[in-house]
Amino acid sequence: MPKKRILVATGGGDCPGLNAVIRAIVRRTSQEPDWEVVGSIEAFNGILKDPPEVVRLTKRDVSGIHIRGGTILKTTNKGGPFAWPVEQPDGTWATEDRTEEMLNRLKDPLGVEAVISIGGEGSMDIAQKLHERGLNVIGVPKTIDNDLSSTDVTFGFQTAVEIATDSVDKLVTTAASHNRLLILEVMGRYAGWIGLSAAVAGGAHVALIPEIPYDIEKVAEAVNERMQGNRGYCIVVVSEGAKALGGERVSQKSDQVGYQNEMLGGVGHRLLAQLKQHMDIDARVMILGHLQRGGTPTAYDRILATQFGVKAVELALEGKFGTMVSYRKPHIVDVPIKEAINKYNYVSLDSDLVQAARGVGICLGD
Ligand code: F6P
Numbered sequence: 001m002p003k004k005r006i007l008v009a010t011g012g013g014d015c016p017g018l019n020a021v022i023r024a025i026v027r028r029t030s031q032e033p034d035w036e037v038v039g040s041i042e043a044f045n046g047i048l049k050d051p052p053e054v055v056r057l058t059k060r061d062v063s064g065i066h067i068r069g070g071t072i073l074k075t076t077n078k079g080g081p082f083a084w085p086v087e088q089p090d091g092t093w094a095t096e097d098r099t100e101e102m103l104n105r106l107k108d109p110l111g112v113e114a115v116i117s118i119g120g121e122g123s124m125d126i127a128q129k130l131h132e133r134g135l136n137v138i139g140v141p142k143t144i145d146n147d148l149s150s151t152d153v154t155f156g157f158q159t160a161v162e163i164a165t166d167s168v169d170k171l172v173t174t175a176a177s178h179n180r181l182l183i184l185e186v187m188g189r190y191a192g193w194i195g196l197s198a199a200v201a202g203g204a205h206v207a208l209i210p211e212i213p214y215d216i217e218k219v220a221e222a223v224n225e226r227m228q229g230n231r232g233y234c235i236v237v238v239s240e241g242a243k244a245l246g247g248e249r250v251s252q253k254s255d256q257v258g259y260q261n262e263m264l265g266g267v268g269h270r271l272l273a274q275l276k277q278h279m280d281i282d283a284r285v286m287i288l289g290h291l292q293r294g295g296t297p298t299a300y301d302r303i304l305a306t307q308f309g310v311k312a313v314e315l316a317l318e319g320k321f322g323t324m325v326s327y328r329k330p331h332i333v334d335v336p337i338k339e340a341i342n343k344y345n346y347v348s349l350d351s352d353l354v355q356a357a358r359g360v361g362i363c364l365g366d
């Protein structure tokens with residue numbers, strides 16, 4: 001009698017903790033004699049490749065991977081079954097809907113009973129659409145940005161905050177030595193969680209987040225005060241999605257086929273140019289970028305990821321499809337994927353974190 005199969009896939013940007021989820025899924029499933037796990041390489045693309053790139057995952061395959069960043073299954077944030085990029089004879093690209101074919105292949109020849117899709121907002125949106133087309137799917141949320149509202153926190157976020165905080169700590173000593181302004185640009189998309197958390201943890205003087213469009217005069221005032229006539233120093237943390245009052249986000253369009261996201265980045269340099277119109281200042285900009293997503297996940301993120309992986313398997317065994325695992329302190333619960341993708345998780349202006357930042361004198365640009 002062939003075993004029943006769970007297929008696992010990682011989609012969207014990578015995030016520390018993905019491997020810990022995969023390991024937990026494989027180890028929990030291995031306790032069920034009738035079940036086994038396979039992994040699709042590069043999100044759902046592996047299912048649609050010829051021949052399919054779908055690999056069997058045993059306890060041996062996942063041994064020790066929980067301490068490694070990235071994903072052993074690889075990932076992508078381009079295309080997907082609903083919009084599969086196909087090169088045209090004239091060299092241009094068009095997209096094709098290959099969902100039906102993918103759903104058929106999952107049944108035969110792959111013999112998959114349940115799919116666990118680990119991903120961010122985009123992947124959960126795809127998972128919901130596939131569920132509506134009849135797929136037995138469970139979602140596992142991941143993102144360093146912490147911008148999903150249906151879970152208290154996502155794994156990967158704490159690791160990113162640690163890395164950003166470590167950077168603030170390091171920038172302090174060089175900034176103080178040179179009486180400089182140092183601007184640290186961090187990730188987070190449209191939410192300021194990483195930036196504000198690192199600013200509070202590292203003791204930055206200014207934190208600019210997307211939720212509070214900044215008044216450049218207020219920022220210049222705060223920087224000036226800290227510089228004490230060029231005998232002091234100042235650390236500004238700016239989230240990539242931040243913008244000036246009445247201004248636009250700094251972003252560009254990707255030149256990669258199938259990549260839909262707005263590519264944020266560069267606000268640190270824009271901020272410095274704006275500040276220079278108000279003061280003559282010795283300053284440098286540091287863009288932390290993908291360093292925030294690399295390396296070893298923190299213990300907290302490994303634990304959360306492991307809990308998510310185990311819960312996802314349990315939901316699959318119970319047949320609770322169309323749900324996403326979620327952390328609602330102190331429990332790991334399930335929520336309908338449909339609800340999970342409904343609302344973006346912005347930093348709330350009356351949150352305790354914002355209050356604490358203001359309470360220790362961090363200028364938020366307003
Ligand atoms: O969503 C995670 C994230 O790292 C964002 O913080 C950032 O804007 C984006 O992904 C970068 O995406 P990419 O890896 O495609 O450049």
